[in-house]
Amino acid sequence: MDYREDGSAVWERIVRKLRAAGCVFAEEEARLLMASSRNDSELAQLVDRRVAGYPLEHIVGWADFCGIRIELDPGVFVPRQRTEFLVRQAVALTRPGDVVVDLCCGSGALGAALAALVGRIELHSVDIDPAAVQCARRNIRFDKGLVYEGDLYDPLPVQLYNRVHVMIANAPYVPTGAIPFMPTEARDHEARIALDGGTDGLDVQRRIVAEAPHWLAKGGVLLVETSEKQAPLTADLFTQFGLIPKWVRSEELDANVIIGVRIDS
Template identity: 60%
Template sequence: MPVLPPFSASPPSPDSSASPPAGVVAALRAAGCVFAEEEAELILTGARTPGELAVLVERRVAGFPLEQVLGWAGFHGLRIAVEPGVFVPRRRTEFLVDQAVARSPAASVVVDLCCGSGAVGVALAAALGPVELHAADIDPAAVRCARRNVVPRGGTVHEGDLFAALPGSLRGRVDILAANVPYVPTGEVGLLPPEARDHEPLVALDGGADGLDILRRVTAEAPDWLAPGGCLLVETSERQAPQALATFARAGLTAHLAVSEDLNANVVTGTKD
């Protein structure tokens, strides 16, 4: 771990035009942070004292995701609270939010399944206006973090395994079911960047032997929970997309694949007729 020089001044305020201390930038760059100067500026705005600044830099140098170091992630124009050990929302998942809004702009009941921090549900609520919002995750740490984001939007967060976490009153009423399921094949988890592999929960990454185990479970039950015309949306890889489409069709959903080359995002949508 690079050794940081002692800090002789308090971190600048967020509106300061001062450049980040050279020692901070050098430490981040030595740790392999490609955007070291930009990251240093973000860390500086979150540090209230030189000691806190040193701790934040040391955590980033140790490989913690920047969002976990800062305590927040930018997602779909919002600032989402992120805690250590919780899956960090990816920018490519903004495409799933956009697809959901485009397909169901009048949605009134939204469920964010495998919610992690609750970023998808919160972004949907922000884009759609007043909705009945529910989020669920099996990981207690994710549920705790999601409550920080979802409850202020008037939503409810549930802890449990997929649909078992949801109140039965939602059955047949869900307009948008967003399920950002884990889809990394078990044998490829070890190939992920250390930030994800070492600092995010395995349950949020590992999708089973072919990466589609959780997708299949969600798809099998989704029709019972969707309202007529309601849609299920999942993110998957380009390689897995044909199998995901076939899985949706077998469940009786009208399936569609949307691709964003800019975000390297693949979203499968299934609509209940």
């Protein structure tokens, strides 16, 4: 494709190519791809990658999440717009100075957004994927929080026992059998470990909820994103491990969050 034309003609040709490839927001994507390229050759490569199914966020190297630019590397889970609902629920429950833990933090988007929206918090973010941890450490400056590499609670300092006020988790919750039916850009270009929640999608959630009461302070809360179908099962997990659950939903974003409170002494 020859891009040596005036800007509006280039944009129109890219839009047509993106639309033909099934890109719903072709107009905005065309603008972002043009803004992210340094010359015609690079622009052609970026457009071709998008047409081939690569996530736009991996191509341009960032995602807009809660009004914050989150840096992303290829293969790292792209924060979804619906997860902004989880952040909003957490913001309403977090006060400056609170100890906050973000499990399965991926690029660090949730913790970075929470710190930006609440102000000073003691933030601890964890992910098992080294590539995600590298991203998170760029998105969460050292003065804003600590990022650990490891499996859920394993790398957290034991000094956090019974001290966490707010715990958030956008853990993988796609059932293994449903992954082949996900959009290509997720299925083929995001780390499987960030998607696969096991046979019923709840394997990682079970581990998170089971240990949460040991880390939460009295009155502390755990917030977990889940699907509408899985929400009753996730709420039952909270009850099973001594947390009082509440299911909140955004119809607009098709987002579901279970909020559990530790009330024992």
